[in-house]
Amino acid sequence: MNSYPFTTLIEFIIAKQADIMEAKGEFSRILYSLGVAAKMINKKVNKAGLVDILGAAGSTNIQGEDQKKLDVFADEQLIGSFKASGEVCGVATEENDEIVVFDHEMSKDAKYIICMDPLDGSSNIDVNVSIGTIFSIYRRITPRGSKPELKDFLQKGSRQVAAGYIIYGSSTMLVYTTGNGVIGFTLDPSLGEFCLSHPAIKTPPGELYSINEGNYLAFPEGVKRFLKYCQEKKEDENRPYTSRYIGSLVADFHRNLLKGGIFLYPQTLSNPNGKLRLLYECNPIAFIAEQAGGKASSGKTRVLDILPESLHQRVPFYTGSANLIDKLEEFL
Numbered sequence: 001m002n003s004y005p006f007t008t009l010i011e012f013i014i015a016k017q018a019d020i021m022e023a024k025g026e027f028s029r030i031l032y033s034l035g036v037a038a039k040m041i042n043k044k045v046n047k048a049g050l051v052d053i054l055g056a057a058g059s060t061n062i063q064g065e066d067q068k069k070l071d072v073f074a075d076e077q078l079i080g081s082f083k084a085s086g087e088v089c090g091v092a093t094e095e096n097d098e099i100v101v102f103d104h105e106m107s108k109d110a111k112y113i114i115c116m117d118p119l120d121g122s123s124n125i126d127v128n129v130s131i132g133t134i135f136s137i138y139r140r141i142t143p144r145g146s147k148p149e150l151k152d153f154l155q156k157g158s159r160q161v162a163a164g165y166i167i168y169g170s171s172t173m174l175v176y177t178t179g180n181g182v183i184g185f186t187l188d189p190s191l192g193e194f195c196l197s198h199p200a201i202k203t204p205p206g207e208l209y210s211i212n213e214g215n216y217l218a219f220p221e222g223v224k225r226f227l228k229y230c231q232e233k234k235e236d237e238n239r240p241y242t243s244r245y246i247g248s249l250v251a252d253f254h255r256n257l258l259k260g261g262i263f264l265y266p267q268t269l270s271n272p273n274g275k276l277r278l279l280y281e282c283n284p285i286a287f288i289a290e291q292a293g294g295k296a297s298s299g300k301t302r303v304l305d306i307l308p309e310s311l312h313q314r315v316p317f318y319t320g321s322a323n324l325i326d327k328l329e330e331f332l
């Protein structure tokens with residue numbers, strides 16, 4: 001009898017083995033390796049101000065963004081862990097221009113590839129606001145044993161076998177889906193174990209919107225009309241809605257996933273195709289949103305139906321409660 005009142009991540013995966021991909025333990029090993037990296041990153045995040053982990057790493061990534069030390073640390077931890085799992089043959093990450101190929105013996109035969117944003121919300125690291133890690137798992141489409149190629153990573157989001165995020169917030173949580181609903185685990189720091197805390201997350205209808213209104217003048221007219229709809233007084237529909245924006249996609253999305261709401265990142269002057277990256281921000285978040293009963297759109301199409309053209313491709317991104325996405329699309 002488990003004297004601990006919670007189910008740990010490993011107990012859950014073993015018990016659920018049959019539902020998760022090819023139940024030969026592959027997903028277990030990937031998720032276990034992710035959990036190890038998450039605990040390493042969490043340790044640094046929790047000490048941020050006390051260790052030399054804050055501030056810029058003095059390098060920039062392909063997006064031309066200054067890399068923070070924690071971006072690079074998280075990237076290295078996750079790549080190392082996925083490599084050690086033996087189940088992953090390559091990784092596409094925000095912090096590396098090209099795909100990272102694992103061509104050592106143990107991984108060449110691996111079936112899976114991962115797209116990841118090792119640290120999401122970097123601008124918030126130095127000011128102690130929640131940040132996250134986002135991951136997306138696909139089966140490779142090139143033959144096992146050969147080196148993974150770009151086309152293994154440029155698959156439609158609808159072909160994801162699993163996706164999730166870790167949020168380093170007031171508590172550290174792992175939230176993921178394998179296509180059978182959305183499950184949440186909370187880290188018990190006293191044990192160093194992720195424990196099942198949200199067995200089946202469902203997004204309720206929303207009355208909240210999240211957007212960086214600083215870009216208002218550049219928004220498409222339909223988005224402007226939707227925002228005015230959210231702000232107009234209509235008591236029998238609980239309008240005006242509430243506005244909440246943290247500036248970390250994982251934190252903004254996680255709140256809306258649990259409480260209901262819509263997150264919008266439209267095209268702006270500085271990002272004419274939107275700011276968020278399709279492979280490792282929009283697709284994984286879209287898979288989770290849909291599995292929780294919500295939706296995810298680029299304003300033109302279902303995000304999971306977009307055929308990617310490049311690793312760091314950006315798309316306009318609207319995701320959250322189905323009622324709010326439907327209303328937005330009426331205006332678009």
Ligand code: AHG
Pocket residue numbers: 094117119120121122123212247248249250275
């Ligand atoms: P990252 O730190 O991985 O580059 O992602 C930051 C993203 C996302 O987390 C957030 O929703 C968005 O940037 C905020 O952008 P603005 O500061 O332009 O609102």
Ligand code: MN
Pocket residue numbers: 117119120121249281
């Ligand atoms: Mn990000």
Ligand code: MN
Pocket residue numbers: 071094117118119120121122
């Ligand atoms: Mn990032």
